Amino acid sequence: MTMDSKNFKLAIIGHPGAGKTVLIGGLALAKGLSLTYDTATGEYVKRIQNTLQKPEWPAPDQKGQIDHLTFNLQYNGKNVNLSFDSYAGEIVDEAGFLKNVVGDAKGIILLLNTGILDLSDIEQESRIKSFLSIIKTLAKSPNKPVAVAIVVTACDRLETQFQGKKEKFFGLVKELEDCLEKNNFTHGTYLVTVTGKLEDQNSPRIAPEHIEEPFQWLIDQNASHECRKKVQHGLNRTAIIAGCVVFLGLIFALGVYGCGRYNLYSLESEIGKIKRNGDLVNDWAKYRNDLFNIRAEQCTSSHFNKTKHSRLKPCSEKCWKEKMLFYPCLKNEYKGILEELEKEIDDATYHWLDLQMDRAIKSNDYSVSKDDLKNCVTKQQDLSEKYNKEYLPAKATFLANEITDWKYDSDLSELKKYYSEWEEAKSALEGNEQGNCDKDINANIENVFKKKSRI
Ligand SMILES: Nc1nc2c(ncn2[C@@H]2O[C@H](COP(=O)(O)OP(=O)(O)OP(=O)(O)O)[C@@H](O)[C@H]2O)c(=O)[nH]1
Numbered sequence: 001m002t003m004d005s006k007n008f009k010l011a012i013i014g015h016p017g018a019g020k021t022v023l024i025g026g027l028a029l030a031k032g033l034s035l036t037y038d039t040a041t042g043e044y045v046k047r048i049q050n051t052l053q054k055p056e057w058p059a060p061d062q063k064g065q066i067d068h069l070t071f072n073l074q075y076n077g078k079n080v081n082l083s084f085d086s087y088a089g090e091i092v093d094e095a096g097f098l099k100n101v102v103g104d105a106k107g108i109i110l111l112l113n114t115g116i117l118d119l120s121d122i123e124q125e126s127r128i129k130s131f132l133s134i135i136k137t138l139a140k141s142p143n144k145p146v147a148v149a150i151v152v153t154a155c156d157r158l159e160t161q162f163q164g165k166k167e168k169f170f171g172l173v174k175e176l177e178d179c180l181e182k183n184n185f186t187h188g189t190y191l192v193t194v195t196g197k198l199e200d201q202n203s204p205r206i207a208p209e210h211i212e213e214p215f216q217w218l219i220d221q222n223a224s225h226e227c228r229k230k231v232q233h234g235l236n237r238t239a240i241i242a243g244c245v246v247f248l249g250l251i252f253a254l255g256v257y258g259c260g261r262y263n264l265y266s267l268e269s270e271i272g273k274i275k276r277n278g279d280l281v282n283d284w285a286k287y288r289n290d291l292f293n294i295r296a297e298q299c300t301s302s303h304f305n306k307t308k309h310s311r312l313k314p315c316s317e318k319c320w321k322e323k324m325l326f327y328p329c330l331k332n333e334y335k336g337i338l339e340e341l342e343k344e345i346d347d348a349t350y351h352w353l354d355l356q357m358d359r360a361i362k363s364n365d366y367s368v369s370k371d372d373l374k375n376c377v378t379k380q381q382d383l384s385e386k387y388n389k390e391y392l393p394a395k396a397t398f399l400a401n402e403i404t405d406w407k408y409d410s411d412l413s414e415l416k417k418y419y420s421e422w423e424e425a426k427s428a429l430e431g432n433e434q435g436n437c438d439k440d441i442n443a444n445i446e447n448v449f450k451k452k453s454r455i
């Protein structure tokens with residue numbers, strides 16, 4: 001079974017004599033880490049170990065030489081390719097160090113040797129200041145590392161030569177910890193020893209203690225950071241997809257709304273055009289016909305035929321769909337426009353009746369008008385529900401008004417007796433329920449014309 005390999009770039013930051021070389025030599029022998037390395041790294045490690053086994057401390061690294069090391073370790077079921085540089089500590093405070101050595105390292109080791117206590121206060125302070133400045137710069141970097149470990153090396157000396165200086169030393173460590181905290185770094189402090197407790201500082205003896213811990217911790221921090229990033233990435237993707245879906249949905253909904261609104265606007269402007277330009281007085285038939293055609297166009301033909309041009313039969317979903325009226329507000333508006341349109345057709349019809357009656361009275365030729373009237377009421381305008389609810393009483397009122405006009409005309413005194421007849425007919429009309437109404441209205445129309453013709 002092959003395991004995933006993870007690359008993990010580290011940077012060990014340590015001033016001259018910080019213990020970088022010794023630490024790297026000890027790392028190869030650290031407990032719990034089964035390390036393998038490439039040839040160059042292997043040779044480098046071997047060289048250090050040979051020196052330490054002599055026993056001698058390695059010589060300070062030469063400025064200008066940077067060794068790129070890669071260790072492979074198995075940790076938590078994963079293959080980790082751990083890479084970092086070994087270099088001369090002198091370059092830490094030189095320009096270009098962070099760019100050339102730290103680069104985009106995900107984990108940082110700030111290496112502090114207890115041997116710093118051998119230096120003057122000024123030198124100690126300058127090293128701590130250098131670390132503080134590095135921490136601040138890294139915190140602002142676009143490649144801000146995931147975690148920083150303060151590794152205190154040569155801790156064996158805290159139990160021997162530096163017993164009395166422990167407090168001072170941890171004061172320095174605390175300064176670094178506070179700065180890391182302030183700069184929002186995930187950080188940890190690890191106390192390690194490469195040599196075990198030495199009786200003679202000049203005679204090293206490799207006995208690594210806790211060396212593996214900061215490395216493992218940094219690998220863990222990086223792994224959980226990657227994991228969080230993945231989850232975040234997944235969430236972001238889901239959020240982006242959901243956002244796109246909502247956006248497209250909104251665009252679609254707006255588009256559908258826009259189409260519906262446009263259809264209503266077209267309908268209104270068509271009606272408006274006929275009302276503005278039509279000639280109700282001189283060309284009534286065209287005027288009314290144009291309006292009626294618009295009404296007919298509004299419904300699907302099947303709906304229109306089924307309702308036999310019944311104008312107030314509510315439109316079906318099918319009619320609405322055809323007009324892209326999916327929003328209740330648009331449907332209501334549409335119903336309102338249709339009602340207005342129907343009212344306009346009614347008004348035109350009443351106007352026509354009025355004209356016909358006037359014409360009949362003037363020419364004493366009621367027979368043609370009667371047929372026309374009947375035709376208009378019974379065929380052209382099969383009003384169905386509206387016929388019973390509105391049109392019939394409206395017509396009765398209209399006819400009654402006609403009669404009333406005659407009644408008060410002094411020259412038409414004979415009409416008075418017909419008026420009461422009409423009143424009776426009218427009351428029959430108003431009280432009329434479905435069924436007899438067609439018969440009644442026709443009879444009454446006939447009566448009215450008879451009466452009128454007699455005048
Ligand atoms: N007692 C003790 N001393 C240590 C230990 N590690 C390092 N030292 C001391 O620290 C000195 C410097 O160690 P190096 O590893 O050479 O330091 P470096 O950071 O590589 O220094 P440069 O190569 O000059 O940058 C050694 O010569 C030892 O005196 C340790 O674990 N125990």
Ligand SMILES: [Mg+2]
Binds near residue numbers: 020060087089
């Ligand atoms: Mg060195």
